[in-house]
Amino acid sequence: MNKQKLANRIWESANKMRSKIEANEYKDYILGFIFYKYLSDKEVRFMKSKGATAEDIKLLSEEDTETVKYIQGNIGYFIAHKDLFSTWLTLGKDFDISNVRDALSAFSRLIDSNYKKVFDGIFETLQTGLTKLGESSGSQTKAASDLIQLIKDIPMDGKQDYDVLGFIYEYLISNFAANAGKKAGEFYTPHEVSLLMSEIVADHLKDRKEIQIYDPTSGSGSLLINIGRSVSKHIDDDDNIKYYAQELKQNTYNLTRMNLVMRGILPSNITTRNGDTLEDDWPYFDESDPIGTYNPLYVDAVVSNPPYSQHWDPENKETDPRYARFGLAPKGKADYAFLLHDLYHIKPNGIMTIVLPHGVLFRGGEEGVIRKNLIENNHIDVIIGLPANIFFGTGIPTIIMVLKQKRENTDVHIIDASKGFTKVGKNNKLRASDIKRIADTVAARKDLPKFARVISRDEIRSNEYNLNIPRYVDSSDSPESWDIYSSMFGGIPKREIEELSAYWLAFPGLKAELFTNDSGEHVNIKERCLKDIIKNHPDVISFKEHFAGAFSGFDAEIYSHLVEGMETLNISKEETLLSNEIFERLSSVPLVDEYRAYQILNDAWVKISVDLEIIQTEGFSAIKKVDPNMVIKKKNGVDVEVQEGWLGRIIPFDLVQEALLHEEAAALKEKEDRLAQVTVELKEILDSLTEEEKEDISDVLNEDNTEFVTGLVVKAAKDLLKGHQASDYAVDSPEGKILAVMNLLDDEKGLKKNIKSDSDKLHSLTKETIENLTDEQVYSLLELKWIKPLMKELHQISLVILDTLASKVQAISDKYAITFSDVEDEIVKTESALSSMLEQLTGSEVDMRGLSELKALLGGE
The missing domain is CATH 1.20.1260.30 (N6 adenine-specific DNA methyltransferase, N-terminal domain)
Structure with missing residues (x-):
């Protein structure tokens, strides 16, 4: 399933x-x-x-x-x-x-x-x-x-590429968000945020042989599970990962344990506690053996999404080793209390990631003191600003903060990822490409315009330890500027053309083909079709060939991985292998956003992985199986589940019909097209009738004369043909049109009957074909389903780049195509024309005085 x-x-x-x-x-x-x-x-x-x-x-x-x-x-x-x-x-x-x-x-x-x-x-x-x-x-x-x-x-066998409990939990919380409200948002971390944190942690731990991870506010356990999955890409033995969790709420604490056990994690690798993290900290020990089981819990990674700005009691906590070095969070906001708890429990070479409200970056008072101490003690490594409305139950802006116990550098890497998301209902959602872009930026500690900057500690000091992201990274869109000369006299400013410099670097000779050569600060666009110039330019042709060459043999490589290896490949690792291959192949191709290509791969992988999961769970034979197509229908006012035909468990019916039953499908399609044409012809005849003709033949139309009534048309036609031939009536006469309608309705009736019969036969034949596929046909169909669409989408990237360039150049051209002088001339012409029209108007003395004043305003006198 x-x-x-x-x-x-x-x-x-x-x-x-x-x-x-x-x-x-x-x-x-x-x-x-x-x-x-x-x-x-x-x-x-x-x-x-x-x-x-x-x-x-x-x-x-x-x-x-x-x-x-x-x-x-x-x-x-x-x-x-x-x-x-x-x-x-x-x-x-x-x-x-x-x-x-x-x-x-x-x-x-x-x-x-x-x-x-x-x-x-x-x-x-x-x-x-x-x-x-x-x-x-x-x-x-x-x-x-x-x-x-x-x-x-x-x-229930753990082979799924998702944790079953976590998925169900996420699905129910998202659908019941209105009812669950804030309570759900307190402990639920969307899968995409969890995955981003996991990728950051996994990269830091990728060389470890044994790993301990801890979530002090574990909720559903999704953070721990995702970290375990991400880390397992780099570790030989999954059983070398130990999981520690603490959760306050009893029912979600139980869910943490269920989730961890269901993922096949050894019970001996699971240590959980039901308690208040801030009030009842580790060290952990079993009361029956306090000395032998004593564990102060220092781990390789701590990850958490604590309840935001929760009330807590800082009284008598001054000597608590978690807070003593940095200060106590204020009563009304426990955010930094959770952060300091997490930091305390990581090893010197460990890492922690925590989700917090945006306010922790700039709020003053006790929080400002803690933030300063964290910066001066060199613990804050990365700050990632997330999109708003990304958590269920709250729309407040949130961040991920990455901290370490010991760092060689003293700067802070600040990333504004608030603009990268897709809208899903009322919530925003990180796409796979957004997650990878952020994780890659963190791993490489890159500076990227309008996205990421590495900030020196001196700059942070100069801002009085305020870490508000817009102070350091401006991700806002640049305001559109207008060149005053071009607005008045026409032409295109060279500086606006140079904003497309990335394209001119990739296509060195193209700019000269698009614009006139001018020694001044402005140029004109050449009067030819922009798209044709771009499409046919040698530099562009070379670019398309280079792009196509980058993917040469990639389809055969994917076929080898996915189709030939479908029963044995590691589903969780395969997408990473393919994405690395795409990045490597595109490394020498200019203008291409590799993350766009990655998103195409991920969109395809979401569907491919489901098929692979079924094949690996049920065996190769599952590909040749069909399932009842169950739909909900009303019966006596009650929803009833009934079967409507069949569905391929993996191979879609339409794909089989296109590839293996083309003649039968084409014959059916021809009849369906003819039926659609009959509908058009009936409407054309109805539209051709004048109002008088409609009155004359109203006895064959419905009450509002908008549709022919079959029974009435048949009766009228029979009356017309009593003692007459159809040829006795002119084609354009109302009688001729009634006869034409009758013939069309006969065609429609016969077509519907034949289409129903042929459709049922084709459906049955498709079912039989799937159930009797040869292995060679299976491989061919999987290639058509998995690989061909993916390759087509990847090859479309180069065309999108060229269309984008053409649109940008056209927009600059259109921007200055009409000058203020042209607008003024048009206004004068329009005023003159309107003034002339006013001359033809007559009216009372009062009306004429009003018209005279209007003509004066228009300059008509």
Whole structure:
């Protein structure tokens, strides 16, 4: 099940459950059941991997203490066969809410003592909330049964290129944002922000063999999971990553643990705490063994998105080692308290990233003192300004701040990334290319106009430690200027042409072909088609050849990676490999924005990765399968799910028809085109009728004379043909038009019948074709689906560059094409013409006095 199908099913279920469960609570139930299914399926997979048969699994019970201990020692818990999620499904109508209560109670009792920190109380939110599913046991059973049926097909094997719980959580929060409001925004980090932070951290840690990461306000756990995934691109063994998390809210603390476990992370690599980070800091120790388990927790990376400007109590915290060196955050704003907590817990060579409100960069008082101390102690490394409206539940501007314990440089890298996003509903969203551009800029510590600057500590001191981004990076658009000479006399100022210098460097001879040679400060554009000059210029032709050459053989390389390696390639790493290849191929091509090419790749990869996920999960045979196309229809006023034909699980029907059933598809298309033409011809006949003709033949039209009525037309035509031939009536006469309409309606009826029949036959033939594809046809179709569109989009980049140049030159030309003198002449001509018209007007004495004054104002006298 891909993401979109999963999202659709969950949203449908959520709407059905709204009468029983608060919208924002719904996620706790569905996530709890999903996690229980995961643990059940994991136990079954483990037993099967050890040679257990289906009959052996049916015998799993608490009474078999030896097997209980064996399973507990390997996976950390035990679930009896009667309590397995799969058993609930087999119960059918015999399933009862008590099955869930008993199973959750037994799970808590049967956790291995070594895994208590990971699993103890993890189902508390679900367990205590079951009564909210309905007022009676029966209604609770019905609601639980609906949820179980909903999630039974959700993938649980960890092969997905996304964390299932995190995706569902994000989807529900975004759709319930109005209901969840600020509470959701307090602990939820959008995936794109999480990914950006992860890429920055992963680059810093890329040479480490073992890594410890910590999130002190972990929420859903998405930050930790994304960092783990990003870091795993550079590390040989994922099991060498240890995860630490702390979360205040019980239900989200449980979600952190669920999410980490579901991603296949070893329980021994997960250490979590449910507590107040600011009031109840590590060192961590197990109360049963305080000396042996003492851990002050210094890690390689800390990442957090704490609740913004939260109230906290700084009283008696002066000696707290987290704050002693820098100062105490004010009562009403705990932002710097969280930041200093994070900084305290990183190793000397570690890194931290934190999301904070923009105000921490410039607010004074206690925060100003802390900021100064951080700068003077050389801890602030990077500041990234994010777009507004990027977080659910709040529209305030936010930043990511990157800090380190020890740095060789003393400057601060400031990036204004507030302009790079796409609009999704009411929220702004970072695109994949925005994330990569920012991460690459951080890694290379680059200066980029209107985007990034490395600021010296002296400059920051001169600004009294105010780090407000616009003081250092001006990302605003340059105001448009107008040349006064060109506005008065025409011509184009050379300085405006030189603003396109990047194009003239790439096409050295083109400027002379576009503009007249003038020794002064202004030139004129040559009177020829700009696009033709640009398109046919030798420099431009050479550029297009160079661009095409850069991608020579790339399609064959992608084919080798994706099609030939579809069953074994590493999905999470493959996009990085391909993007690196694109960047390398474009490195010598001028004018190209590599990040535009990367975005094209990512847009394609979103779809390709879903297919690869299905293939790697279900096997090669999945490509030759079709699924019922289920749609929602109204039946007796109730929404009912019904089947309308079939869909290719991976290969779309239209692609098969285009590639393998072209003749059949073309024949159908011809009839559909003819049907569309009949509709046009009917409208043309109706439009050709005069109002009198419409009155004469109103008995074949609807009430407002806007449409022919089939039955009435047929009757009228038959009457006309009684004792007559069609040729007896002139084609342009009302009678001739009625007969023409009858013929067209006959055509329309026959075409609709044939199109329905042919369409059904083609649909069935397409289904049969997919199910009987040869392997060679599969490879060819995947190439058409995955590679051809990607290559076409990449090759379009060069044409977009040339169209942009033509548009810019045309805009400069149009800007000064009409001078003030031309405008003045036009005004005079218009006034004169209007004055002449006024001469022809007559009226009362008062009217004529008014007209006389108007003529005087127009200069007509």
